[in-house]
Amino acid sequence: MPAGWDDFRFVKAVAEGGGLAAAASALGIDHSTAFRRLAAIEAGLDAPLFERRRTGYVPTQAGAAMVEAAERIEADVTRFSRALAGQADTLSGELRVTAPAGFASGLMMPILAGFSARHPAIRLDLILAEEALNLSRRDADVALRASRGPDETLVGRRLTGIAWAVYGLAGGTYGDLAREPWIGVAESVAGGLFARFVRARAEPDRVRVRLNAVTGLRAAVAAGLGIAPLPCFEADSDAGLRRLTDPEPDLSADLWILTHPDLRRAARVRAFMDHVAAAIRPLRPAFEGRR
Structure with missing residues (x-):
């Protein structure tokens, strides 16, 4: 029986998590279901996909090939999703924004409140994280990021220096x-x-x-x-x-607002980036440490 996309995604999750417990947690299923699922996929392919070691599950040659194929499929799906989202010309839908956790209350909430009042049809999803989320994978659509040199694969603007x-x-x-x-x-x-x-x-x-x-x-x-x-x-x-x-x-660092090139023309992305830039502009003296 040929493997379907869900099977590829499942095998990738097992490889990334190093075992069934992590894969089950990531996919929202229980451990016994994950165990039966892997057994069924291996039986259907008539090939072992993982070596069961004390340190975790290690992909076999067949498993590694399946993981690589899953990554290619996922990249194609994400690329299609980004391209489609980048064509959106309406000020509606979901917008995923990531920012450092330290920006949550004093900075981000007033900015989000102002934006939401202007564009109530846009649903905001704020992800507070110290690590830089991957915009190419659409972990977020827009990133507010403190950096001395942002990722060259992204586009955006420098908002202010941070002292x-x-x-x-x-x-x-x-x-x-x-x-x-x-x-x-x-x-x-x-x-x-x-x-x-x-x-x-x-x-x-x-x-x-x-x-x-x-x-x-x-x-x-x-x-x-x-x-x-x-x-x-x-x-x-x-x-x-x-x-x-x-x-x-x-x-010292700089504050940037960034997005993926595929999303730069999406109406909700443009609107949010313009709104943040306008909100930060009068705050520059404070950010730059000018009393």
Whole structure:
């Protein structure tokens, strides 16, 4: 019995998850159903698709070929979907937007509220994520992204610079910052940018706490755990915090709004990107750390 598209998609999920449990979770089925499904596909093809090892499921040659075919099919379907969405000339339908988690309340919600009021027929799906989602796969349609150099496969515009400085408590007394307690960030965040910044300014024993994301830095400083770099547009508006340094060039970045080239002419994408650009324009002084 020839395999159908759902079979290819299932085998790909098993390969990506390294086993049936992860595949079942990703596809919204139970483990026993996944077990029977794989057995039926292998029986229908009369070929084993995975080696069952203690470390997980490893595709056989036949399994790897099936996964490659599934990726090609998925890419073709996604390409068709993008091309179709890019032709949409009505201000309606779903728009998937991704932004850093730290932008959720102070920045994104007022912008989304204004856009929704102007275009009530567009349904917004906001995905807050520290990692950069894949716009080619349509994980999102539009990305608001802090970057020093956006992906060259995407199109969009630079909205503003983003300045960072070191902050402490407004009522604190600070001398040599190298001797103050610091709040660090894990090496895995932003390619180690923040970890290197703190390491260059404080000995390891001065780092009181380390976070695995920049999202919690402001709350940690406000709680009195130590000093840390924060984005000026966020920290300058907090009366409980005080800027201790000028904007730090080592941490500067730009704020971009981006989409896939296939989607740039879609009416809802154009409308959203124009709306965000207009909303950010008066906020540039705050983003750039100009008091």
